[in-house]
Amino acid sequence: MHSESWTDTMQVCENGHKITDHAVLWPQGRRNRCPDCGAVTLMKCPSCQADIHGGEVVMGVGYNSDTLPPAHCHQCGEAYPWKEKVAIRDAEAKKRAEEMAKEKELQKTGGNSYNIGPIGTIANSPLMMGSPGASQTVTVTFTTDSADDLKVLIKSLLDSLDELGLSAPDKETVKDDAEYLKKKLDGGKAEPGLVRECLNGIKKKLADAAATAASSQIVTKAGHYLGLIGDFIAANFGG
Known part of the structure; x- marks a missing residue:
């Protein structure tokens, strides 16, 4: 179970195109390949396997969908491929x-x-x-x-x-x-x-x-x- 407020997982292609910033909340929005460029998509940091931070979710209130793909992993600090x-x-x-x-x-x-x-x-x-x-x-x-x-x-x-x-x-x-x-x-x-x-x-x-x-x-x-x-x-x- 998630707490009242939590950070969802973002799915991003290797070229930096965001697929969805709510891959957990709305799994139907996930894609294996980027619809913009055809590149493979990621949901975890290739270096440490931490989830890529996506949009914030507040249970019973709503969620935001304007999060931008981060340049670095929030956990290990390594740069993402894009x-x-x-x-x-x-x-x-x-x-x-x-x-x-x-x-x-x-x-x-x-x-x-x-x-x-x-x-x-x-x-x-x-x-x-x-x-x-x-x-x-x-x-x-x-x-x-x-x-x-x-x-x-x-x-x-x-x-x-x-x-x-x-x-x-x-x-x-x-x-x-x-x-x-x-x-x-x-x-x-x-x-x-x-x-x-x-x-x-x-x-x-x-x-x-x-x-x-x-x-x-x-x-x-x-x-x-x-x-x-x-x-x-x-x-x-x-x-």
Whole structure:
């Protein structure tokens, strides 16, 4: 029997993706392989076999489900297998965040700007490079297939809100932006300018969360979705 308050066991894959932080309370949530990357999952420290600390449970009150995978074992202090991999991912996320900051500064000083056509078209538009007379023509593509891909991405993002490491206000902002964008996409009324504006807003919040995770050595999915959204913007809007 458990006491009135106890720490459940977390299941995490070798790459640091959390499967469940309540493997004892809700065993049906366990998986042999990670649904995100296919890696083997763990519930015990490979060094000392201590259970991986998960969410807190208070009998008769409830439980929390926002615990992040720890970097080290609480009993023996050894690093879990995912620590180095997560550090690499977070370093990449931090780099992306820095690049975003540079891009934002460029835009403030007269950087790239362009207009694109509605979803389902391919539009040619002038890309002004900031200096007088310097311009070139580029092709910006945002097709119906791209819109379908974005719907899948936004749904996945919304399903993973609790695993992004966002602050409460930022989590609410990302949720509102994602749900608004999803509604527009579902209704076929998402203008490209609106799509890019919403995605850039979400990117900024994810970049902040990824940078915080990197400095605190905690595992989140912020870097993962930051990369996916960044790749989508680069592929469909030219960066």
